[in-house]
Amino acid sequence: MSDSASRRTFIAATGMAAAHVWVPGTARGYSPAEMRAMEETIGVSKWELDTPALCVDLDALESNITTMQARLTAKGLGARPHAKTHKSADIARKQLAAGALGICTSKVSEAEALMAAGIDRICMTTTNPSASKIRRAMALRAKSAQFIQAVDEEKNARDLSDAAKAAGLTADVVIDVAVGTRSGIPAGDGAIALAELVSRLPNLRLRGMLSYDGGAQHLTGFAARRATALANLEGNVRVFEALKKKGLPTEIFSGGGTGTYNIQHDVPGFTDVQVGSYLFMDMQYLAIGNAAGGPVYDDFARSLTVLATVLNNRFPGRLTTDAGAKALTLNVPRPGVVGEPGMDYNAGSDEFGVITFSEARKSYAIGDKLELVVPHCDPVVNLYDQMYGIRKDRVEVVWPITARGKSQ
Numbered sequence: 001m002s003d004s005a006s007r008r009t010f011i012a013a014t015g016m017a018a019a020h021v022w023v024p025g026t027a028r029g030y031s032p033a034e035m036r037a038m039e040e041t042i043g044v045s046k047w048e049l050d051t052p053a054l055c056v057d058l059d060a061l062e063s064n065i066t067t068m069q070a071r072l073t074a075k076g077l078g079a080r081p082h083a084k085t086h087k088s089a090d091i092a093r094k095q096l097a098a099g100a101l102g103i104c105t106s107k108v109s110e111a112e113a114l115m116a117a118g119i120d121r122i123c124m125t126t127t128n129p130s131a132s133k134i135r136r137a138m139a140l141r142a143k144s145a146q147f148i149q150a151v152d153e154e155k156n157a158r159d160l161s162d163a164a165k166a167a168g169l170t171a172d173v174v175i176d177v178a179v180g181t182r183s184g185i186p187a188g189d190g191a192i193a194l195a196e197l198v199s200r201l202p203n204l205r206l207r208g209m210l211s212y213d214g215g216a217q218h219l220t221g222f223a224a225r226r227a228t229a230l231a232n233l234e235g236n237v238r239v240f241e242a243l244k245k246k247g248l249p250t251e252i253f254s255g256g257g258t259g260t261y262n263i264q265h266d267v268p269g270f271t272d273v274q275v276g277s278y279l280f281m282d283m284q285y286l287a288i289g290n291a292a293g294g295p296v297y298d299d300f301a302r303s304l305t306v307l308a309t310v311l312n313n314r315f316p317g318r319l320t321t322d323a324g325a326k327a328l329t330l331n332v333p334r335p336g337v338v339g340e341p342g343m344d345y346n347a348g349s350d351e352f353g354v355i356t357f358s359e360a361r362k363s364y365a366i367g368d369k370l371e372l373v374v375p376h377c378d379p380v381v382n383l384y385d386q387m388y389g390i391r392k393d394r395v396e397v398v399w400p401i402t403a404r405g406k407s408q
């Protein structure tokens with residue numbers, strides 16, 4: 001049987017063609033030829049894909065979604081997963097179907113792309129500081145009553161209210177209260193005053209507050225992570241309690257991520273966790289250690305890999321692949337080579353990965369494929385037009401990265 005005949009037989013036997021979900025043209029237009037090329041990969045072994053190829057193991061992904069939802073629910077918290085990680089309408093749909101309250105986006109362009117693909121329960125966790133972005137945010141609010149945006153200063157609150165008035169609507173907002181110094185208004189009287197102002201402005205509706213602690217997520221060792229995360233949020237809890245005491249809306253007290261998902265329930269008043277990387281896991285997260293004291297953070301399965309091809313094997317102890325910085329972004333921590341713990345993978349060169357090793361599990365020929373665990377998942381996903389959904393080593397689905405490149 002020819003290759004394509006056996007593939008057709010495989011699709012027919014498994015019903016995979018019917019399971020193939022394609023949402024065309026959400027991030028950009030796909031030409032008919034590109035669409036055909038994608039469709040032709042359905043049912044093939046992942047080892048036959050052209051590389052670099054971004055792959056997600058569907059069993060692991062689905063298990064991560066249900067595990068996270070169940071664990072948060074058991075602790076009385078909601079999930080509001082951050083779509084900055086996956087940028088995919090298809091994955092957002094799975095998270096919502098599993099029970100997420102909504103999803104988060106970082107940027108207005110990300111929210112636009114996802115809403116155009118049918119995701120309308122969105123909380124934007126970054127502020128919109130320019131007139132143009134505010135207009136774009138109001139256009140999203142006009143399309144969806146479930147669009148919420150962050151605000152962290154008085155002028156921005158007044159601008160949002162004016163723009164909402166001009167758009168003929170009342171916009172839902174949350175106060176972003178800083179944890180550390182990255183973003184948000186400091187956790188103190190100014191934050192309380194901002195919440196009071198928002199609740200008075202005629203075209204804004206206060207929904208509560210955000211408090212994301214980026215600094216605590218990757219702290220190594222559970223005990224240290226927990227102690228720091230809880231201490232860092234003490235001032236934010238005081239703000240939350242002050243808002244409550246004043247009778248201001250506090251229905252949302254949201255933040256946290258994959259590193260602190262199992263800590264946030266100890267923060268008084270906390271409502272939901274903005275988990276992102278748990279879907280995929282990456283070298284950064286795998287290294288932070290679990291609650292039982294183990295060195296590997298194994299609460300969630302590693303589902304995301306990049307496949308690369310060996311281009312050069314002519315030099316002893318060295319291999320060159322086709323996946324460098326443009327396929328893997330960061331080079332620290334080093335990408336991991338699945339099944340080859342002795343290999344050091346250097347993704348510092350634009351187009352090439354340089355592997356050095358003294359021992360390898362097998363010998364590699366030119367054209368052989370390797371599977372890589374990415375250093376940090378979010379920026380890697382943003383490099384690819386599509387993600388191959390793999391089950392038992394075969395392509396079951398091809399998902400466009402809906403908001404790929406949407407960084408405005």
Ligand SMILES: Cc1ncc(COP(=O)(O)O)c(C=O)c1O
Nearest residue numbers: 082125212257258274275276277
């Ligand atoms: C505001 C906000 N919330 C949630 C997350 C998700 O964090 P993680 O990928 O660690 O789960 C991030 C990630 O940077 C973030 O910036």
